[in-house]
Every structure is written in structure tokens, then in C-alpha cells.
Amino acid sequence: MTDKTSLADPSVGTGPSSELDTPVEATALTRPRPGRNGGPKGGKRKRPPEPAPVAVRPIAQPARLKKRHWGLLASFVLMVLVPLVATAFYLWTVASDQYMSTTGFTVRSQESGGATELLGGLAQFAGGTIASDSDILYEFIQSQEMVEAVDAKLDLRAHYTGPWPGDWAFALWPDASVEDLVWYWQRIVGISYDGGTGLIEVQAMGFVPEVARAVASAILSESQDRINALNNQAREDAMRYARDDLDQAIARLKSAREALTRFRTRTRIVDPAADIQGRMGVMNNLQQQLAEALIDYDLLRGTTSDSDPRLTKAQQRIDVIRDRIRIERQTFTSDNTDTGAVGEDYPTLIAEFESLNVDLQYAEETYRAALTALQVARDDAARQSRYLATYIKPTLAQEAEYPQRGILTGLAGLFLLLLWSICALIYYSIRDRS
16 A cells, blocks of 8 residues: 555655655546546546656755955954054053043123013014124134133143153144144033023143143133123223214204304394284284274264364374284285395294204203213213123042043944944945956
8 A cells, every 4th residue: 555655745765775865756646537428538547747856955064264254354353453452552551631620600791681682582583693792702712812812821832742742642742833722722622502591611621630720710711801801892882972972962952053043143033932922912902902993983973073183183093003903914924124034924934943943952852861871871881781700610620531431442442343344345245246
């Protein structure tokens, strides 16, 4: 009887002489194909086609290091391990200890900040910016002027070139120029600035704790001097602007008074308003006299004849009063020949006088405001409106915090490993394409 396993798996032999790499042929019975009448066609069994032989590969041998593997390992040693060991050796045995001193300060003002804050808010809303004193100090501490000032006080080159040439990575070379010293200043001085609060914190490093504190103190002193200079400049500007405004106000006041004097000289009228009131009084008096004369005339006419000389006299008086009233009325709208203002009527004179009077009043108000502003500027100049408030005095370190050897060694190893990996990937990509 035939084994089912041998029929299903051709890799299993049927006798003791079968080998592993020789395929075994297997047969299977198939159903006869039905004929037209439903019975088997021909009545014979048909054998299926023989399957293709299956080749089994031999077992893989253990992996061995080849020449390319040794080259990759050698490149790892040369590019990663050797530079990393050299870096660690330099940091832990050659690099000099560095001490850090910290100081913090801000700029305070005695002036009221309401208007300044309002202007600052409007400027930020409109997209503009207003530089504050803290912003100026932040840029000043990093400038060449600050480096030169501190170098003149402490001789930075003499201290920071001491470890040279042994500690060439952290020391300053002796023949460094001013630009080199400014570049080295960015390494030994760190500054942090909070624009919202205006707080400035400065950290200075040195190979000796006392030198680090001296550098921080020099930065603090130079910052105070710069604030004083800005304060003095603001005082001088305020005084100069106040004096200029006062001079302009005085010139405007003199011009207004001279114009009013020329008007009075030309028109012989001190005050047109008072003059017109006097003329109106004369008109009212004439009107009253005319009314009385008319009444007297009517009384005489009722009691005397037309040829009575008193009636003629009363009529003459009435005519004279009417002529005088007409003349007085003409002086309001016609040329004032009696006052010397020929060709000018009273409405024009009054309008000119009012204009000159308004100019005079404005000049007087401007003069008083300029005089007050000058006095306020003098009062502000008498006291210091801005000063440097130190909230952290320069500290004296007891332990060296720099260089951070562990962190620098770890970063050096990480970058060396990344560099080696990139070079290896580039090499193999080129090798595979060639």
C-alpha cells in the first residue's frame, strides 16, 4: 500500500537508497473524464504530468570579516575614536579652568510712564517699535566701544593670553587685533535680555575668579556711564528745545504787539470797540435831542402862526440835528477822514483789530506756556531722571564651571559619529553605483 506522506511530499524517498538532493516522483489517480452518455471516456486512467525537480541549496557557512569591513572599522577608529580620545585628553588635561561672574541690572526712570506707555502701545499697534534704554544697553555691551573701554581698564589681552599656547582652544592669541578681541569678547561674555521686563543679566568668564568679577564690574560701570550720558543728552536736548520755543514765543509776542501798535498809530483808535460805543452814545443822544426838538416844534406849531420866528428856529434846530445824525451814520460805513484812516470803513477796522487782538492773545499764551516748559526742563535737569538699578551685584566664583568637559566630550563624540556615518553612506552609495 502506498504511503500518503510520500505521495504529498516529493522530498521524502521511498527506499533506503533515496538522497536528500534527488527529487522523488509521485503519481496520483485521476477521475476518468465523463463521456457524452455520462460514463467514463475510454475507461482508462490518465497519469498527470511529472512535477519539475526542486533543488535545495546547501547550508550557508558562518560570516567572516572581509576587506571592506576592516576598512570601515579602520575609518571608524581614525575618524571617531582617535579624535574623540584626543578631544577628551585635551579637555581634561590641557584646557584651563574658567570661572564665571554674574551681574544683573535694569534701567529705571523717575518720570511718569503714562504717556510713554501710551505712545509705545500705539507704536506697537501700528507696527512700529520704540527703542528703550535697555535695548540700547543690550547692543552697547556687545559693541567694540565697550570692549575697548574694558580693555583700557583691565588690560584684557594680558589676562586672556596667559594660557597661550598651551590652551590654544580657549585662550586669546597674543597678537590679536581689536576685531579679534571683539570676537573673543562674544566667547567670554554672555548676555541675556528680557524685552518685556527690561532685565539684563551679564555673565563674564575668566581664568581667575577676581578677573571675572572685575570684567563684570567694568561692564556695570560702563553701562552706568552710558545711561548718565544718555540722561545728560536728554537734559541738554530738553533745555535747548525749551529755549528755542521760548525765543520763538518772544519773537511772536513782539511781532503781535508791534502790529497792534502800528494799527493804533495809523487809525488813531486805541480800541475800536470802545470808540464805537462812544459813537453809539453820541447817536443815542442825537436821537433823543431830535425827538425833543420835534416835540417842541409840534407844540409851537399848534399855538403860533407859520410866520413865527420861533417856529423857524425850531425847524432849523431839527434840520441840524438830522444832518448830524446822518454824518455820524456815514462814519460807520464811509471813509474815516477824521481819524486818518482814509479808504477804510468801521467794519474793516474792527475786523482787523479783532484779528490783531487774537494774534496778541495767542502770542501771550504761547509765551506763558514756553516759559513754563523752560522752568519744568530746568527742574528735570536738576535731578537724575534715569538711573541703573542693579539687582545682582557682580559675584565671585569659588569653583570653575567652564569648560564643561563632559558636555563638550559628548557633543564631540556625537558629531564625529554623525560625520563618520555620513562619509560611510556616501562611500557605499558611490561604490554600489560604480
